[in-house]
Amino acid sequence: MTDQLRGDVVLRVNGEDRVVNLDNRSTLLDALREHLRLTGTKKGCDHGQCGACTVLVDGERANSCLLLAVAAEGREVTTVEGLADEDELHPLQRAFIAHDGFQCGYCTPGQLCSAIGMLAEVADGMPSWISADLTATPDLDDDEIRERMSGNLCRCGAYAGIVAAIREVADG
Amino acid sequence: MRAFRYARATDPGAAAALVTSQPDAVYLGGGTNLVDLMKLGVLRPGLVVDVSRLPYDRIEHLPDGGVLIGGAARNRRVAHDEGIRRRYPALARALLSGASGQIRSQATVAGNLLQRTRCPYFQNTATPCNKRDPGSGCSAIPGAHRDLGVIGTSEHCVATHPSDLAVALAAYDAVVEVRRPDGAEVLVPIGDLHRLPGDTPWIETVLEPGDLVTGVQLPPPPDGAVATYRKVRDRWSFAFATVSVAAVLSTDQVRLALGGVAPKPWRLTATERMLAGTDPSDDDVRAATRAAFTDARPLPENAFKIELAADLVAAVLRDLRTAGAVR
Structure with missing residues (x-):
């Protein structure tokens, strides 16, 4: 417990521990962008409704705009900058290029992180709201992709390419 | 957003002591509703006590066929639990129907039960709202109330509780486990947790200051249900x-x-x-x-x-x- 309104926070981002001095009010999103200069993660609505700020926290999807940075201490954060293996793009990044899964690109980092978290859920056998059988192995058809990705908006309307890109990676 | 102190609780007693140490202290779970309301200026805590890492994240299936779900368990994990999917499908579906994949991954069971109404006037500090600003009046009754309540409401408030999870818990006759600040454990039937607005719409639950929702207990579903x-x-x-x-x-x-x-x-x-x-x-x-x-x-x-x-x-x-x- 501290009487301080700010303090040093150790954030583990893309496999590296980074110490930042933050106001307790800082969201993880603002800490990433303004303090760590990881500007790949985007601020859209700032209220958890658009998904542009999606990152992975301990491997699961999260709106970084709704997480206090200080509360993310000790958790493993992965941003879009951490998806590629040095110069080798993540397969999903390549698929977004191949299927033209964007126009302006602002929602893309959130789409990528969200889709990677979503595909991990599917691989783990997680059903969705529209799955007819809650206990069957998920069958990731296009409607399932749309339902599971409903937390990511694309105002350019590039959904057709986004779904195709995710489909390609899901089908291996 | 108002500046606040932050404390990460390591045991429930310390958490309760902190949260009762000043009237404007709050517990933090996944933060998916609380942080948003702080950004909007609807809630202005001076102290945030993070209870998300307390050891209340169990999902324990009991020999009698019931299940205990910890208050800090995340919605995504509860919906994914195989025993929940097999034995309590309405609970799994309610959770899967709620919010987005991102929010389900972070939101907790206790936070879900204690989340606040999405009445647009409650969330807008520029408008009167008896729940947010007692005595200021209800903007929804003469205003945009299409999404709001039709029963259990009062002339002072027509807000709905937005949880899907709570609705499924009600159908399964769930009981909410509450830890009092003195360490006593009390059980509250889910139907008794939330209060109707009446003349005091700002009082939303039967919980007292420092009470912590540590879990929910579900009895076995009826045979063959x-x-x-x-x-x-x-x-x-x-x-x-x-x-x-x-x-x-x-x-x-x-x-x-x-x-x-x-x-x-x-x-x-x-x-x-x-x-x-x-x-x-x-x-x-x-x-x-x-x-x-x-x-x-x-x-x-x-x-x-x-x-x-x-x-x-x-x-x-x-x-x-x-x-x-x-x-």
């Missing part, structure tokens, strides 16, 4: 319920709870009594559902919810009877 959760909303996904229903059906009983219509999950006990052990037609079910709204206070823009609820309950019970638990 089928169950589901269905949600009617304005768009296909990532929206709050206009009206939702959790239904648990066995040969000798039916349990029904509605979301989107009231300040708390709304059990249809009168309807249940009328339908138990019968083989009703759709019209019988509609009539029995309407009977549960005898004391309703519908407003011009949301009176349709009663007929929608009647249709929804009829459709869900028909599907449960004919096809087993389906969406």
Whole structure:
């Protein structure tokens, strides 16, 4: 417990521990962008409704705009900058290029992180709201992709390419 | 946002001591509602006590067929739990219907139960709201109340409780585990957790300062029961319920709870009594559902919810009877 309104926070981002001095009010999103200069993660609505700020926290999807940075201490954060293996793009990044899964690109980092978290859920056998059988192995058809990705908006309307890109990676 | 102190609790006693040390202290779970309300200026805590890492994240299936779910368990994990999916499908579906994948991954069970209404006037500090600013008046009654409550409301507040999870818990007769600041454990039936607004809409639950929701207990579902959760909303996904229903059906009983219509999950006990052990037609079910709204206070823009609820309950019970638990 501290009487301080700010303090040093150790954030583990893309496999590296980074110490930042933050106001307790800082969201993880603002800490990433303004303090760590990881500007790949985007601020859209700032209220958890658009998904542009999606990152992975301990491997699961999260709106970084709704997480206090200080509360993310000790958790493993992965941003879009951490998806590629040095110069080798993540397969999903390549698929977004191949299927033209964007126009302006602002929602893309959130789409990528969200889709990677979503595909991990599917691989783990997680059903969705529209799955007819809650206990069957998920069958990731296009409607399932749309339902599971409903937390990511694309105002350019590039959904057709986004779904195709995710489909390609899901089908291996 | 107002500046605040932050403390990460390492044990529940210390957490309770901190949160009762000043009147403007709050517990933090996943933060998916609290942080948003802090950004909006609706909540202005001076101290945030993070209880998300306390050891209350268990999902424990009991020999008697019941289950204990920790208050700090994340919604995604609860929905994914195989025993929950097999034995409590209405609970899994309710969770899967809520919010987005991102929010489900972070939101906690306790936070879900204690989340605040999405009434647009509650969330807008520029408008009067008796819940946010006692005595200032209700903007929703003469205003945009189409999404708000039709029963259990008062002349001072027509807010709905937005949780899908709570509606399913009501149909499963869940009991909420509460840890008092002195360490005592008390059990609160889910139907008693939330209070109706009456003259004091700012008092939303029976919890006292420092009380911590540590989990929920679900008794075994009725033998041979089928169950589901269905949600009617304005768009296909990532929206709050206009009206939702959790239904648990066995040969000798039916349990029904509605979301989107009231300040708390709304059990249809009168309807249940009328339908138990019968083989009703759709019209019988509609009539029995309407009977549960005898004391309703519908407003011009949301009176349709009663007929929608009647249709929804009829459709869900028909599907449960004919096809087993389906969406």
